[in-house]
Amino acid sequence: MRHLLWLATALVSTVVAEDGLAGWLRYAPLPEKIAKCHAKSIPSQVKVLGATDGLPLASAVNELKLGLRGIMGKEVDVHSEGCLGDETPTILLSTLENYVSACGELDADEPPSLEEDGFYFNTKDGNVVILGSNERATLYGTFEYLSRLAQANFEAVEYVDNPEANIRWGNHWDNMDYTSSTHGSVERGYAGVSIFFQDNKIRSDLSRVAQYARLLASIRLNAIVINNVNANPITLTDENLEGVGRIADLFRPYGVQVALSLNFASPVELGDLDTFDPLDEDVVRWWDDMIDTIYGVVPDLAGFLNKANSEGQPGPLTYNRTLAEGANMMARPTARHGGIFMFRAFVYDHHLDHRDWYNDRANAAVEFFQHHDGEFEENVVVQIKYGPIDFQVREPPSTLFAHLRDTPMAIELQVTQEYLGQQNHLFYLNPLWREILDFDLRVDGEASYVRDAVSGKRFGHKLGGYAAVINVGMDRNWLGSHLAMSNLYGYGRIAWDSQSDSVEVIEDWTRLTFGLDRRVIDTIAEMSMLSWPMYENYTGNLGVQTLTDILHTHYGPNPASQDNNGWGQWTRANEHSIGMDRTVWNGTGFAGQYPAEVAEQFEHIETTPDNLLLWFHHVPYTHVLKSGNTVIQHFYDAHYDGAEAAQTLVPMWESLKGRIDEERHAHMLRRLVYQTGHAIVWRDAVNYFYHNLSGIEDEAGRVGSHPWRIEVEDMALDGYEKVAVTPPSTASRFYAVEAAPGSSEATATTTLGFPAGRYRLAVNYYDLPDGQASYEVHINGEVVAAWEGDYDLYLGNSKSEFLDGHTAARRWLGEVDIAEGDELKIVGRPDGIERAPLDYVVFLPEGVVD
Numbered sequence: 001m002r003h004l005l006w007l008a009t010a011l012v013s014t015v016v017a018e019d020g021l022a023g024w025l026r027y028a029p030l031p032e033k034i035a036k037c038h039a040k041s042i043p044s045q046v047k048v049l050g051a052t053d054g055l056p057l058a059s060a061v062n063e064l065k066l067g068l069r070g071i072m073g074k075e076v077d078v079h080s081e082g083c084l085g086d087e088t089p090t091i092l093l094s095t096l097e098n099y100v101s102a103c104g105e106l107d108a109d110e111p112p113s114l115e116e117d118g119f120y121f122n123t124k125d126g127n128v129v130i131l132g133s134n135e136r137a138t139l140y141g142t143f144e145y146l147s148r149l150a151q152a153n154f155e156a157v158e159y160v161d162n163p164e165a166n167i168r169w170g171n172h173w174d175n176m177d178y179t180s181s182t183h184g185s186v187e188r189g190y191a192g193v194s195i196f197f198q199d200n201k202i203r204s205d206l207s208r209v210a211q212y213a214r215l216l217a218s219i220r221l222n223a224i225v226i227n228n229v230n231a232n233p234i235t236l237t238d239e240n241l242e243g244v245g246r247i248a249d250l251f252r253p254y255g256v257q258v259a260l261s262l263n264f265a266s267p268v269e270l271g272d273l274d275t276f277d278p279l280d281e282d283v284v285r286w287w288d289d290m291i292d293t294i295y296g297v298v299p300d301l302a303g304f305l306n307k308a309n310s311e312g313q314p315g316p317l318t319y320n321r322t323l324a325e326g327a328n329m330m331a332r333p334t335a336r337h338g339g340i341f342m343f344r345a346f347v348y349d350h351h352l353d354h355r356d357w358y359n360d361r362a363n364a365a366v367e368f369f370q371h372h373d374g375e376f377e378e379n380v381v382v383q384i385k386y387g388p389i390d391f392q393v394r395e396p397p398s399t400l401f402a403h404l405r406d407t408p409m410a411i412e413l414q415v416t417q418e419y420l421g422q423q424n425h426l427f428y429l430n431p432l433w434r435e436i437l438d439f440d441l442r443v444d445g446e447a448s449y450v451r452d453a454v455s456g457k458r459f460g461h462k463l464g465g466y467a468a469v470i471n472v473g474m475d476r477n478w479l480g481s482h483l484a485m486s487n488l489y490g491y492g493r494i495a496w497d498s499q500s501d502s503v504e505v506i507e508d509w510t511r512l513t514f515g516l517d518r519r520v521i522d523t524i525a526e527m528s529m530l531s532w533p534m535y536e537n538y539t540g541n542l543g544v545q546t547l548t549d550i551l552h553t554h555y556g557p558n559p560a561s562q563d564n565n566g567w568g569q570w571t572r573a574n575e576h577s578i579g580m581d582r583t584v585w586n587g588t589g590f591a592g593q594y595p596a597e598v599a600e601q602f603e604h605i606e607t608t609p610d611n612l613l614l615w616f617h618h619v620p621y622t623h624v625l626k627s628g629n630t631v632i633q634h635f636y637d638a639h640y641d642g643a644e645a646a647q648t649l650v651p652m653w654e655s656l657k658g659r660i661d662e663e664r665h666a667h668m669l670r671r672l673v674y675q676t677g678h679a680i681v682w683r684d685a686v687n688y689f690y691h692n693l694s695g696i697e698d699e700a701g702r703v704g705s706h707p708w709r710i711e712v713e714d715m716a717l718d719g720y721e722k723v724a725v726t727p728p729s730t731a732s733r734f735y736a737v738e739a740a741p742g743s744s745e746a747t748a749t750t751t752l753g754f755p756a757g758r759y760r761l762a763v764n765y766y767d768l769p770d771g772q773a774s775y776e777v778h779i780n781g782e783v784v785a786a787w788e789g790d791y792d793l794y795l796g797n798s799k800s801e802f803l804d805g806h807t808a809a810r811r812w813l814g815e816v817d818i819a820e821g822d823e824l825k826i827v828g829r830p831d832g833i834e835r836a837p838l839d840y841v842v843f844l845p846e847g848v849v850d
């Protein structure tokens with residue numbers, strides 16, 4: 001007991017301010033007592049066989065020194081030769097091959113059977129033996145050892161760890177150019193500008209790239225595509241290729257290979273050809289030469305990625321050539337250099353006629369690709385988004401995973417939270433990924449898990465695996481939010497082992513990121529595991545998709561934006577009914593793209609799970625779910641449940657104060673507090689929208705009834721003007737106020753009619769970029785609260801300049817004592833485009849969240 005008490009105090013008192021730059025590779029000192037107790041089990045001597053500067057074995061030695069010094073306070077002697085067995089405990093780092101040629105067969109019960117990138121790990125018998133199938137595998141094993149130590153795991157073990165798939169790539173949607181500044185923007189990046197590009201060139205200072213390389217290697221990613229899939233042809237100019245070479249030089253020591261996105265029209269845009277027809281001889285020659293040139297600069301380039309004929313990008317269909325003809329034209333010269341050609345399945349028509357009941361964007365991948373199965377060169381891998389639409393909060397798996405038997409596949413995931421709260425909302429993704437990967441497609445009536453289709457196991461391919469859009473930026477903590485980094489870590493874990501347990505992953509990550517305090521580990525795990533169901537509840541449930549504004553920034557709520565346009569993310573909501581009819585008998589036929597057993601399940605309402613009901617079926621709002629609730633009541637309840645669950649995040653996080661360093665604690669607290677308010681914005685916007693559309697009341701009487709709110713447009717306004725908000729449901733009662741253009745101050749005044757007492761005060765307003773309006777709340781002439789519209793300064797979401805669901809926000813202003821008849825006055829002082837916009841004030845009695 002005394003020991004435990006001591007441990008708890010030691011853990012709490014060793015928190016040092018941190019900025020998140022080191023991610024999970026902090027190598028923070030273990031509590032002294034633990035370190036002392038286990039110091040003897042760490043060998044003082046390291047033997048490394050065959051290390052060369054600039055290659056992964058040398059990095060492994062550096063990491064080991066750094067890690068042992070940091071975690072254990074231990075220095076080691078490094079020798080560049082020798083075997084085991086001279087009595088001195090040794091950490092031996094080598095490739096298996098080098099080891100065998102230098103030291104003879106390994107003394108193991110069974111000789112390890114290593115696959116590409118796999119390693120053998122043995123800490124039994126007093127030595128630490130790490131033998132990789134190649135150099136980077138030895139580095140992976142070294143990171144594994146350090147990760148175990150950092151988590152105070154000193155268990156003596158012996159095992160082989162092989163990856164499930166050989167493609168474990170990151171994608172970056174980084175742009176070289178950015179019209180409004182000289183920095184490289186990141187499309188769907190929420191954490192600052194590009195770490196690679198600036199001013200249409202490769203950055204001269206690439207120090208963040210070297211740090212990033214360590215993080216990627218530690219989670220065993222083996223390649224990174226550095227530029228956007230919407231590729232800029234100028235990436236391939238001589239000057240920029242030289243820069244790509246510099247980037248590759250920084251990744252190489254960590255065994256991460258660089259890859260590039262290619263623009264199909266480059267022969268025209270960059271070269272001087274007047275066609276990019278893939279069957280034109282000059283075009284073929286142009287690409288042959290270009291790809292040779294690229295490999296001349298980066299001989300170990302992993303390969304290329306291409307987005308063709310999608311969302312305005314050029315491709316082979318432009319010339320009536322097939323997708324396979326297009327991909328193969330570039331894949332052939334890539335194959336000569338041993339590279340992989342990743343070809344995206346995200347091909348669809350974004351001008352679909354929404355009036356046609358049978359049109360469906362979800363059908364596109366299979367329609368475009370199924371006839372070309374087997375026509376691709378051997379080094380082509382089709383990269384398929386996990387769902388048929390676009391990284392929604394819930395989708396069934398892409399049907400294409402069941403159709404490409406003769407073509408290797410990779411699944412495309414998103415670490416960057418494009419539709420999932422853009423890192424301002426907590427969303428731990430591993431459970432969502434697991435659900436997709438564990439889905440059994442029943443191809444030919446046999447077990448056909450998505451994970452086995454993508455690893456190559458199900459259809460017998462050597463190639464296959466994972467790609468995730470990561471999009472870290474120049475923010476010190478990489479993804480903008482400290483907690484969002486669990487998704488990058490978790491991606492590495494799942495790409496290596498699709499069966500990795502989501503709770504174990506978050507716990508490991510937490511230990512590495514925040515230390516060993518059990519309370520911290522349990523709380524972060526609880527918050528993380530809550531995050532998907534919570535976000536799904538307050539954004540879009542029953543498979544209707546994330547009801548975000550798809551025409552603008554994909555962030556805040558706007559259910560109406562899904563329909564009546566060519567983008568095909570339709571919900572088909574009308575006054576009576578909602579949902580995409582994807583049945584074969586009456587709908588778009590999408591359900592029939594699944595193999596028979598799954599198709600049969602989704603064809604019928606009775607056998608479709610509630611959480612995918614509106615994905616597959618169009619039903620009246622009054623349709624009764626398996627839960628016994630109607631669709632509309634489920635919407636109302638789920639949105640209330642989700643927003644209420646979001647309120648628990650702050651107290652949970654606050655309970656960790658003092659157990660986590662102040663810097664990271666305060667940073668996350670700000671985001672979580674914001675999320676609690678934005679969850680309410682989401683709840684109300686979606687509920688108002690469907691309440692209005694269906695005309696059906698909430699059985700619990702909550703929707704549209706807010707007895708504790710005061711609409712600012714109903715107050716006596718001086719200098720403020722009433723404005724209609726678009727979309728209307730993102731304002732309480734559809735209106736807000738803004739100070740008149742050019743004014744420096746505006747006020748809104750009213751007399752309070754609430755019973756005397758103590759209330760929690762909050763205000764909903766709009767927080768715009770390019771301006772920090774300031775506000776004061778006066779009660780009977782006394783300032784009781786003040787704030788500035790400064791969320792835009794520290795939140796990472798894509799910005800909007802309008803009063804809408806992206807900018808709608810809540811400020812919690814503490815507690816106030818009021819009496820009936822008190823005067824409430826709000827003073828707003830505009831700044832820039834932010835004309836001190838206000839929606840409503842709310843006085844919350846104890847226990848009420850509204």
Ligand code: GCU
Binds near residue numbers: 188229
């Ligand atoms: C989404 C995303 C785009 C991206 C596209 C893609 O539509 O919003 O920014 O370019 O996917 O994956 O290619």
